[in-house]
Amino acid sequence: MTKDHSAAAAEFNKDEARVNWHDETLWFVRSKRDKAVFQIPEWEQLREAGSQIKNHVLSNLHDYLTEFEKKATENGITVHWAADGKEHNEIIYSIIKNEGVNRMVKSKSMLTEECHLNDFLKEKGVEVIDSDLGERIVQMREEPPSHIVLPAIHLKKSDVGETFHQHLGTEKGATDPQYLTEAARQHLRDTFLTRKVALTGVNFAIAETGGFVVCTNEGNADMGAHLADVHIAAMGFEKIIPKAEHLGVFLRLLARSATGQPITTFSSHFHKPREGQKMHIVIVDNGRTTQLGRPDFRNSLKCIRCAACFNTCPVYRRSGGHSYHTAIAGPIGSILAPNLDMAQNADLPFASTLCGSCSNVCPVKIDIHEQLYKWRQVLVQDGHVSSIKSIGIKSMASVLNSPKFYRTAGKLGRFLMKTAPFMVNNNLNVWYNQREMPEVPKESFREWYLRRDVS
Numbered sequence: 001m002t003k004d005h006s007a008a009a010a011e012f013n014k015d016e017a018r019v020n021w022h023d024e025t026l027w028f029v030r031s032k033r034d035k036a037v038f039q040i041p042e043w044e045q046l047r048e049a050g051s052q053i054k055n056h057v058l059s060n061l062h063d064y065l066t067e068f069e070k071k072a073t074e075n076g077i078t079v080h081w082a083a084d085g086k087e088h089n090e091i092i093y094s095i096i097k098n099e100g101v102n103r104m105v106k107s108k109s110m111l112t113e114e115c116h117l118n119d120f121l122k123e124k125g126v127e128v129i130d131s132d133l134g135e136r137i138v139q140m141r142e143e144p145p146s147h148i149v150l151p152a153i154h155l156k157k158s159d160v161g162e163t164f165h166q167h168l169g170t171e172k173g174a175t176d177p178q179y180l181t182e183a184a185r186q187h188l189r190d191t192f193l194t195r196k197v198a199l200t201g202v203n204f205a206i207a208e209t210g211g212f213v214v215c216t217n218e219g220n221a222d223m224g225a226h227l228a229d230v231h232i233a234a235m236g237f238e239k240i241i242p243k244a245e246h247l248g249v250f251l252r253l254l255a256r257s258a259t260g261q262p263i264t265t266f267s268s269h270f271h272k273p274r275e276g277q278k279m280h281i282v283i284v285d286n287g288r289t290t291q292l293g294r295p296d297f298r299n300s301l302k303c304i305r306c307a308a309c310f311n312t313c314p315v316y317r318r319s320g321g322h323s324y325h326t327a328i329a330g331p332i333g334s335i336l337a338p339n340l341d342m343a344q345n346a347d348l349p350f351a352s353t354l355c356g357s358c359s360n361v362c363p364v365k366i367d368i369h370e371q372l373y374k375w376r377q378v379l380v381q382d383g384h385v386s387s388i389k390s391i392g393i394k395s396m397a398s399v400l401n402s403p404k405f406y407r408t409a410g411k412l413g414r415f416l417m418k419t420a421p422f423m424v425n426n427n428l429n430v431w432y433n434q435r436e437m438p439e440v441p442k443e444s445f446r447e448w449y450l451r452r453d454v455s
């Protein structure tokens with residue numbers, strides 16, 4: 001059974017030095033984002049524009065998706081529709097099979113992680129090589145990515161050196177990033193040159209033109225797609241934008257929010273297959289329609305996957321991406337995952353301090369922390385939290401509902417903490433496990449207030 005977030009985070013927290021380093025590295029990325037953002041005086045207007053365009057798209061999805069399908073088909077792209085992850089995987093497998101090959105190169109696509117495409121294709125005997133450097137590293141280690149933009153951010157140079165030593169035959173103990181990157185480059189170059197089918201994700205699909213844009217910093221999506229005879233693009237249906245002119249808003253928001261760059265190094269536009277090439281696009285629902293139908297959570301579909309909410313989140317930074325046990329970790333993943341499976345992901349909305357930093361940095365103004373709070377209410381009401389937690393919440397509600405009961409409980413609590421502290425400060429109290437308990441006050445605030453000298 002998958003460990004819940006707090007148990008997995010406790011595991012990650014055992015290596016304190018790593019936790020501190022992970023925390024500081026992500027905070028550094030967040031600080032770079034701040035610097036890039038402060039250079040644009042119209043940043044808030046840009047966020048507002050991005051948010052409004054996405055709101056408009058979510059209210060007119062049907063029109064924009066059918067317009068996109070029509071234009072893309074006219075451009076010579078084959079458009080497929082997948083209701084869920086299984087259909088997505090089967091469509092991609094059938095394309096690969098039709099080409100008579102059993103190997104594919106793939107650039108970063110969180111949608112394929114969400115649909116577990118690699119595992120599915122492996123079972124069918126298809127070898128998939130991830131071409132994004134971070135993705136390739138975690139793929140060699142048979143781990144999932146821990147971050148949507150920086151998939152191997154949980155690893156140190158020495159970890160990468162060891163992995164490359166095992167899989168690529170680099171020198172043992174090598175940690176020089178240039179040496180290691182060069183080894184990965186040579187390995188991937190051979191892959192690019194020999195794969196007939198390449199898969200990419202989609203950052204933005206443009207309804208007006210039937211084309212799509214893929215953003216990478218390594219140029220690996222381009223290398224794969226340009227050298228292959230068949231280009232498959234996998235896209236969640238929320239990636240649609242109405243017009244090409246809207247790209248200016250989103251490309252500026254995305255790169256600055258993700259890594260603090262003014263623009264992603266490669267923002268590649270694909271509009272039609274080149275001569276002799278085949279191009280497919282698979283448009284996927286996989287629970288998105290359900291989320292769209294939940295008024296409190298629908299605007300989570302505005303997400304452009306920049307990961308700014310990850311980098312700023314004090315819980316993510318100190319618990320690591322794998323503790324979220326879902327393809328998309330962090331604050332936004334904790335909103336998306338319960339939509340897919342409430343029982344399996346009921347722990348995630350609780351993996352937050354609700355400090356609101358995620359909502360403050362989100363480039364498309366998703367009210368992330370408010371949605372996390374709302375999910376908690378839904379999950380408690382639907383019986384998806386442990387009985388201890390739900391009994392605790394119900395008891396607390398009765399105490400807080402009655403002033404008399406509240407005062408008595410306060411007195412009793414102070415008495416117990418003074419005379420029998422072990423009744424409160426024990427291992428069953430998870431709050432106490434992580435903290436030093438404060439000294440017990442002699443009286444409550446109310447008692448002090450009533451007896452204070454006001455003369």
Ligand code: SF4
Nearest residue numbers: 303304306307309362
């Ligand atoms: S929710 Fe907002 S901040 Fe988080 S990844 Fe999506 S767009 Fe970025």
